[in-house]
Amino acid sequence: MIHMVTYINKSQEKEDITLRSKQEIADEIFLLISRDMKDEAK
Amino acid sequence: MIQNKNILLGVSGGIAAYKACALTSKLTQQGADVKVIMTENAAKFVSPLTFQALSRNPVHIDTFDEKDPSKVAHIDLADWADMTILAPATANLIGKLAGGIADDMLSTVLLATQSSVYIAPAMNVHMYAHPAVMENMKQLDSWGYHFIEPGAGYLACGYVGKGRLEEPETIIEVVDQHQDRNALFSGKKVLISAGPTQEQVDPVRFFTNRSSGKMGFALAERAAELGAEVTLVAGPVSLEIKNQQIKRIDVVTAKDMYEAMHEHFPANDIVIKAAAVADYRPKQIHEEKMKKQSDDWHVEMERTQDILQSLGDIKEHQFLAGFAAETTDPVEYGIAKLQKEKPGMPSLLINVAAEGWICR
Numbered sequence: 001m002i003h004m005v006t007y008i009n010k011s012q013e014k015e016d017i018t019l020r021s022k023q024e025i026a027d028e029i030f031l032l033i034s035r036d037m038k039d040e041a042k
Numbered sequence: 043m044i045q046n047k048n049i050l051l052g053v054s055g056g057i058a059a060y061k062a063c064a065l066t067s068k069l070t071q072q073g074a075d076v077k078v079i080m081t082e083n084a085a086k087f088v089s090p091l092t093f094q095a096l097s098r099n100p101v102h103i104d105t106f107d108e109k110d111p112s113k114v115a116h117i118d119l120a121d122w123a124d125m126t127i128l129a130p131a132t133a134n135l136i137g138k139l140a141g142g143i144a145d146d147m148l149s150t151v152l153l154a155t156q157s158s159v160y161i162a163p164a165m166n167v168h169m170y171a172h173p174a175v176m177e178n179m180k181q182l183d184s185w186g187y188h189f190i191e192p193g194a195g196y197l198a199c200g201y202v203g204k205g206r207l208e209e210p211e212t213i214i215e216v217v218d219q220h221q222d223r224n225a226l227f228s229g230k231k232v233l234i235s236a237g238p239t240q241e242q243v244d245p246v247r248f249f250t251n252r253s254s255g256k257m258g259f260a261l262a263e264r265a266a267e268l269g270a271e272v273t274l275v276a277g278p279v280s281l282e283i284k285n286q287q288i289k290r291i292d293v294v295t296a297k298d299m300y301e302a303m304h305e306h307f308p309a310n311d312i313v314i315k316a317a318a319v320a321d322y323r324p325k326q327i328h329e330e331k332m333k334k335q336s337d338d339w340h341v342e343m344e345r346t347q348d349i350l351q352s353l354g355d356i357k358e359h360q361f362l363a364g365f366a367a368e369t370t371d372p373v374e375y376g377i378a379k380l381q382k383e384k385p386g387m388p389s390l391l392i393n394v395a396a397e398g399w400i401c402r
Contacts, residue, residue, distance in 0.1 A: 022260035023183075029363075030264055031219065033312065034226045037361055 043221035044214065045073035050123040053093070054378060055083025057198040058130035058207035059166035062089060065129055065210035066096040072214070077102070077119060079148045081135070105147045116147060119152035127217065128152075129190075130164035130207045139187075140178035158326045162190040184284070186267055192215050207314030218277050220374070233310040234262045234330030235317035235349070236325070237277030239296045241343055246330040253318035255279035257365070261314055262288050273310065275302045277317055287366050296320045296346035303349050307360065315350050315364040322346060 049069055053062045062078075069076045078093040079102045090101040100109075108115050123142075128135065135149070139161075144150040152159065161182065169175060170192065183189060186262060190213050208216075236258020240248040259281050262274040273289045277299065283290055293299045296321040297318045322343035333338065350364040387389045 022256045022263065025257065026260040026264040029261065030223060030227065030268060030313075033314075033361065033363060034223045037226060039313075040361070 043121060043218050043225065047074045047124040047221075048122050049074045049076050050119060050126040050151065050157070051076055051078045051093075051323065052080075052098075052126060052128040052131070052135070052152065053078060053084040053088070054081045054087075054128065054130060054135040054148065055087060056130045056132045056134040056164050056207075057087060059087040060086045061094060061164075061207050061210060062129050065127070065213060066093055067211050068214055070097055075099070079103070079119065079124070079151060081134075081148050091237050096127075101238045102130055102147050103262040104146055105150055107147075113211065116150045117154055120151045120156070123157040124157055126152070126159045127162065127213065128159065129162035129210075129213055131161045133163075133165050133169050133172070133178075134165060136161065136175060136178050136182065139207065140181045158220070160190055160213070160215050160220070162208055162276070163192050164207035164320050165192075165205050166199045167197060167201045170203075170205040173179065188220060189254050221252075224268055226266065226268075227312075230270045230312055231273070231310040232262075232265040232270040232312045232314070233273045233275070233303065233306050234265065234314045235275045235277075235299060235319075236262065237281075237342055238270075238318050239277045239299055239325035240294050241320045241325040241346075244330065244332045246331050247321060249258045249319050250278075252321070253277070253279075255281050255317075258314075258316035259283065261316055270312070273306050275299060275306070275317070277319075294350075296323060300347050300349050300352070303353065307353055307356070308358075310360060312361045313353060313363070315353070315362075317349075318365075319349055320346055339399045 044075065051062060051066055051069070059080075066076050066078060076097040077099045078090075078097055080090055082086075082092065082103060085103060090103060093101045101114065102119065105116055110118075137143075138145070138149045139152050142153065144153045152207050161179075163175075163179070165169065165175075179189060183373070190208050192204055193206045193208050193212075194202075194203050195206050197205050237250045237255030238253040240250045242248045255276060258274065259278070259279075262272050262283065263285055266272045266288050272285075272287070274283065275291045275293055278292075278294055283291060291302050293302050299319055303313075323346050324344040324345045350362075353360075353362055
C-alpha cells in the first residue's frame with residue numbers, strides 16, 4: 001500500500017513524499033527531522 | 043562525514059566492479075582511508091592493482107594471506123573499519139551474508155565487522171526481482187544493513203530495468219547523509235507514542251480508532267537503529283518490538299497516554315507523537331454492562347486533554363513533532379494548526395494514506 005507523507009515545517013515549506021512502507025517513511029521522517037534540527041541549531 | 047573515516051570497500055564479481063574504481067578514487071579524494079577487499083570473481087573483472095593504486099593500500103582477496111603474524115587479517119580489517127560499503131554487491135554475496143556463510147575473505151570480514159554496512163546491489167533485472175534475492179535483502183534490512191537501491195536503466199546484460207549499480211557520487215551522498223543522521227541521533231533520548239487509545243463506556247464496550255501503531259513502531263525501531271535511546275508509549279496494539287533496547291510502556295486510555303508522555307517528556311530530546319489519541323471519551327463509565335434496549339442510546343462525550351498541545355506549552359530543549367491525520371485538505375489544515383494551536387511546535391508531520399484511511 002502506498003502512503004503519502006506531507007511534511008510541513010516552521011517556515012511552511014511543503015514536501016510530498018510517496019513511499020512504499022512504514023519503514024521507509026520512518027527513515028524519511030528522521031531525515032526531515034535532522035534537517036529541521038540543523039536549521040534550529042543555526 | 044567521510045573525511046578521516048576508515049572505509050572497507052567490498053567488491054564482488056560483477057561487471058559493475060569497474061564503477062568501484064571511481065568510488066575508491068572519490069572516497070580517497072574526500073579524505074577517507076579506503077581498504078579494498080575483492081572476491082576472486084571480482085578480480086576477474088578488475089585488477090587488484092587498480093584498487094591498490096587508487097586506495098594506496100594493499101588489496102585483500104585471500105583469507106589465508108596473512109602478511110603480519112601479529113594480527114589475524116580478517117579480524118583486524120573488520121575491527122579497523124568505521125564503515126563498510128559493498129559495491130557492487132552481487133546476488134551471491136547478498137545471499138551468503140543473509141545465510142551467514144563465510145567462505146572467503148570478504149564474506150568472513152562481513153560477519154566479523156561491527157561497523158555500519160552499506161550494500162549497493164548490482165545484477166540482472168530478473169535476478170534482482172527473484173524472491174530469493176528479495177527475501178535475503180529483507181532479512182539483511184531487518185538486521186540493520188543499509189541498502190542503496192540500484193538504479194534503473196540499460197544493464198550490461200542487455201536488459202533495461204532495475205539492477206544497475208548506483209553511481210559512485212550517489213553512493214557517497216547516501217552514506218554521508220546516513221552517517222550525518224547517525225551522528226545527530228546517536229545518544230539522543232527519543233520519546234515516541236504509537237497506536238490508538240481505548241475509551242471505555244462500560245465493562246465490555248469502548249471507543250477507539252483504526253490506528254494500527256505501525257508508524258510509531260517503525261519510528262521507534264528506526265530511532266534505535268540510529269543510535270538513539272528510545273522510549274515507546276504504545277496504545278493497545280498487537281505489535282512486537284524487535285529491538286530489545288527500546289523501552290516500551292503500554293497504555294490504554296488517552297489519560298494514561300497523557301500521563302506517560304508527560305512523565306517522560308522532560309528527560310527526552312526528541313518527542314514524536316504518532317499515536318492516534320481519542321479526542322473525546324465517554325463522560326460516564328458504567329460499572330455494569332449497559333443492557334440492550336429498544337430505543338437509542340445517547341453517550342455524552344467529553345474532550346480529552348490535547349497531549350501535543352500540552353507538551354508544546356511546556357517544551358524547553360525538546361524537538362517536538364506530531365502527526366495529524368486528515369482526510370481532507372491536509373496541508374491547509376496542517377498549516378492552520380501549526381500557526382494557531384502549536385506555537386511551541388517546530389514541525390508538524392501529516393500523513394494521509396492514499397486509500398483514504400490512516401495506519402491500516
